[in-house]
Amino acid sequence: MGHGQGERRDRMGEAIAMENSLVKFFSAKLIQSRKALLLLCLGVFMSITGAIATRTVFNPSIELAAFNFSDIPLVTVAELRRSPAAQKLAFIDVRTPQEYQRDRIQDSFLVPISAIEQGSGVEQVRQIAAQNPHSTLVLYCQRGPRSYRAYQHLEKTGLNFIVLSGGITAWRKVVLE
Incomplete structure (x- = not known):
């Protein structure tokens, strides 16, 4: 077996070990939502491709700590449209x-979001x-991740925020202006 094959086998072993680590991490957290499942899939993909391509390893305890989705107030387009408070919304595009x-x-x-x-x-x-002053601030981006980051930076202001689930992509599927 050549040196390159041994190194590739080592990288694959690292990727498999990272995948097992991610599964254990999420199992311990008792996957509570579709978002956590999506992040699990993304993490496995990133760990495998990252370990093979650059030998870097995805660390879920660091990378996912930034997104505690249970603390982010999400609202769907349908919920916004049904809400009597729909007239008192101020949309902020991040x-x-x-x-x-x-x-x-x-x-x-x-x-x-950069600002x-x-x-x-x-x-x-x-x-x-x-x-x-009497409006709820609705953060949105293309699909959601930048809005989540914005919310985490802005939640300390004490202002009333919600995040549009699915971003403008979800909005365009329902609303044509």
């Missing part, structure tokens, strides 16, 4: 200016909230 230019929810405000993570966007969101 995507890039280019994405916002191509498509956005009508009357939404652009506050890119929120740098701190300047937090002040923009406070101003939007001040201009819309």
Whole structure:
């Protein structure tokens, strides 16, 4: 057996060990939602491809700690449309200016996730909230992950936020403006 085959076998062994580690990690947490299952699949894929391609290993305790989905208030498009409070919503798009230019929810405000993570966007969101004092702030991106990150940065402000589950992709399946 050549040196390359032995190294590949070692990498595959690392990937399999990481997959087993991920399964144990999620089993211990008693997979509570479809999001956790999706993250499990993503983690397994990342661990296998990462271990083979770059010999890096996905560490679920570090990578997934950023997303405690049970703490993020999600709302679906259908729930928003049925809600009597639907008239008192202020949508905040956390995507890039280019994405916002191509498509956005009508009357939404652009506050890119990059600005929120740098701190300047937090002040923009406070101003939007001040201009819309009786509104619930709805964070959205393309499908959800950037909105989750934005929520985690903004939840300390004490403002009333919800995250649009599925982002503008879900919105466009139901609402045509």
